[in-house]
Amino acid sequence: xxxxxxxxxxxxVDNLNEQTIQLDPYALEPIQEYLAGISISRxxxxxxxxxxxxxxxxxxxxxxxxxxxxxxxxxxxxxxxTRALNRLFDELSTNTFETFIKGREDVILRQTxxxxxxxxxxxxxWDQILAMPLIGTLDSARTQTVMxxxxxxxxxxxxxIAILDISGVPAVDSLVAQHLIKTVSATRLMxxxxxxxxxxxxxxxxxxxxxxxLSQVVTKATLASALKHAFGMLKLEVRKTQPPKPFMx
Amino acid sequence: xxPFLLVTIQVDLYDRLALxxxxxxxxxxxxxxxxxxxxxxxxxxxxxxxxxxxxGNIASMARLLDAHTVVVGMQPAVAITLIELGLTLPGVQxxxxxxxxxxxxxxxxxVADSEEDAPHGDDDAGSPE
Amino acid sequence: xxxxxxxxxxxxxxxxxxIQREQDVxxxxxxxxxxxxxxxxxxxxxxxxITAASELVRNMLRYANGGDVLIEVITRGRENGIRLTFxxxxxxIPDIKQAMQDGFSTGRSLGLGLPGTKRLVSxxxxxxxxxxxxxxxxxxxxxx
Ligand SMILES: Nc1ncnc2c1ncn2[C@@H]1O[C@H](COP(=O)(O)OP(=O)(O)OP(=O)(O)O)[C@@H](O)[C@H]1O
Ligand SMILES: [Mg+2]
Numbered sequence: 001x002x003x004x005x006x007x008x009x010x011x012x013v014d015n016l017n018e019q020t021i022q023l024d025p026y027a028l029e030p031i032q033e034y035l036a037g038i039s040i041s042r043x044x045x046x047x048x049x050x051x052x053x054x055x056x057x058x059x060x061x062x063x064x065x066x067x068x069x070x071x072x073x074x075x076x077x078x079x080x081x082t083r084a085l086n087r088l089f090d091e092l093s094t095n096t097f098e099t100f101i102k103g104r105e106d107v108i109l110r111q112t113x114x115x116x117x118x119x120x121x122x123x124x125x126w127d128q129i130l131a132m133p134l135i136g137t138l139d140s141a142r143t144q145t146v147m148x149x150x151x152x153x154x155x156x157x158x159x160x161i162a163i164l165d166i167s168g169v170p171a172v173d174s175l176v177a178q179h180l181i182k183t184v185s186a187t188r189l190m191x192x193x194x195x196x197x198x199x200x201x202x203x204x205x206x207x208x209x210x211x212x213x214l215s216q217v218v219t220k221a222t223l224a225s226a227l228k229h230a231f232g233m234l235k236l237e238v239r240k241t242q243p244p245k246p247f248m249x
Numbered sequence: 250x251x252p253f254l255l256v257t258i259q260v261d262l263y264d265r266l267a268l269x270x271x272x273x274x275x276x277x278x279x280x281x282x283x284x285x286x287x288x289x290x291x292x293x294x295x296x297x298x299x300x301x302x303x304x305g306n307i308a309s310m311a312r313l314l315d316a317h318t319v320v321v322g323m324q325p326a327v328a329i330t331l332i333e334l335g336l337t338l339p340g341v342q343x344x345x346x347x348x349x350x351x352x353x354x355x356x357x358x359x360v361a362d363s364e365e366d367a368p369h370g371d372d373d374a375g376s377p378e
Numbered sequence: 379x380x381x382x383x384x385x386x387x388x389x390x391x392x393x394x395x396x397i398q399r400e401q402d403v404x405x406x407x408x409x410x411x412x413x414x415x416x417x418x419x420x421x422x423x424x425x426x427x428i429t430a431a432s433e434l435v436r437n438m439l440r441y442a443n444g445g446d447v448l449i450e451v452i453t454r455g456r457e458n459g460i461r462l463t464f465x466x467x468x469x470x471i472p473d474i475k476q477a478m479q480d481g482f483s484t485g486r487s488l489g490l491g492l493p494g495t496k497r498l499v500s501x502x503x504x505x506x507x508x509x510x511x512x513x514x515x516x517x518x519x520x521x522x
Contacts, residue, residue, distance in 0.1 A: 144422070151325030154345065155325060160349070182332050190328045191350075263403055264403070265400065297429050297432040297436070298436075298494065299436060301488075324425075325422075326424075326425035327425060334497065335493070
């Protein structure tokens with residue numbers, strides 16, 4: 001922190017010492033990069049914008065003190081150099097602000113990626129059967145991740161059936177429905193089957209009202225009935241064990 | 250049951266190579282009397298409409314020679330791309346991997362044979378299960 | 379650094395290729411892949427881009443006896459992408475709207491190349507003049 005400040009003060013003072021108060025853009029570059037680095041790291045560490053800009057402005061005050069000392073009684077020169085310094089710091093603080101926001105945006109983007117990763121787990125419910133419960137709003141980007149994850153898991157596990165459960169999805173519009181249909185088609189093209197479960201009554205209503213054709217897709221109301229359907233496809237049977245009979249046939 | 254042919258496509262085929270594969274394969278089916286053909290495309294990263302047509306052609310020609318074709322090992326990215334392109338490979342059967350493709354071929358051929366063995370339309374006859 | 383916030387399109391890198399023979403298709407596809415990998419494009423988007431490129435380059439060979447392709451890495455703000463421009467001096471397309479329809483083909487093929495390509499990329503533009511030639515430009519953004 002102290003080191004950072006000394007570094008930046010030195011950079012500014014070096015440039016001002018030459019008395020070429022008009023700072024040329026090339027001289028500005030290292031200073032701006034320096035400040036950009038500081039504000040990005042501050043954004044990531046959760047500093048407020050006020051704290052960050054306060055830091056830049058306090059640097060200005062420090063340099064003003066230095067200028068005042070070296071100018072002595074030459075008020076006109078002091079005035080000129082103060083104005084130049086002001087212009088410089090206006091530019092610098094605008095830049096700092098911009099980088100600060102960019103730093104925050106990067107954090108948000110990274111978190112968005114992480115959320116979409118976390119929120120699409122693929123579960124192996126049975127030999128040959130995968131399930132993927134979808135929770136939350138589906139947008140194009142997320143549906144794409146979902147689709148890729150599901151298909152890759154099908155390949156990795158050699159599962160013949162995938163169940164996509166949408167009971168946790170608040171709304172299905174025509175775009176989402178189209179993505180779902182594409183996922184089903186791509187699964188089939190690879191030689192597996194995809195069942196969509198968790199169709200709530202409201203979703204059934206909107207799908208029909210929007211005129212979306214899901215007739216080529218196997219849809220089930222619940223994950224349980226989808227699983228039952230999958231067992232049927234694999235010719236598996238789930239039975240209650242019978243109490244032992246006195247005579248076996 | 251006749252033999253199965255397994256074709257593994259290892260490189261991205263350019264047109265003439267793909268057409269050569271087509272004719273070689275049809276020759277091989279006819280010579281060997283194969284009843285099933287497995288085309289393994291797990292190493293193929295791009296299937297465009299040209300490749301799609303070659304695969305479809307092979308399946309149609311094989312059918313004329315009384316053989317079943319199964320395409321196996323399609324990569325997820327290829328499947329997603331083909332759907333977007335609008336190429337769904339109609340008339341071509343697919344399976345996840347060679348093993349599953351083999352099972353699929355066996356069951357197809359069993360069904361076809363049992364239909365032939367039962368000229369009186371008795372569905373239960375000839376099915377060993 | 380000073381351009382942050384602008385949505386200006388900047389070309390970062392480019393390369394031009396002449397396509398004359400069918401063998402060029404695979405070589406060209408490999409070049410597109412290298413560019414896509416270099417900007418960190420994911421496998422699915424790479425596959426979509428290369429497949430689209432393959433369709434267009436085949437059209438160029440088939441209907442116009444070859445042509446030239448420009449590969450560019452472009453950026454707008456924080457997003458990078460690949461732009462491909464296919465330019466030929468072939469017969470041109472009399473009715474673009476018709477050519478863009480699924481299933482239309484004068485080559486007794488599936489007629490999926492042009493409309494399918496449009497679905498695979500982020501931006502698609504086609505210009506054609508009968509007797510002069512055809513230029514198709516596509517853009518695929520890294521996350522698009
Ligand atoms: N570069 C070009 N120059 C002249 N005509 C073209 C060109 N590209 C496409 N066309 C015309 O547009 C039609 C549609 O092209 P498109 O790629 O969609 O289908 P296709 O090439 O016929 O079939 P597919 O690509 O599915 O094998 C072509 O049949 C051809 O008449
Ligand atoms: Mg074409």
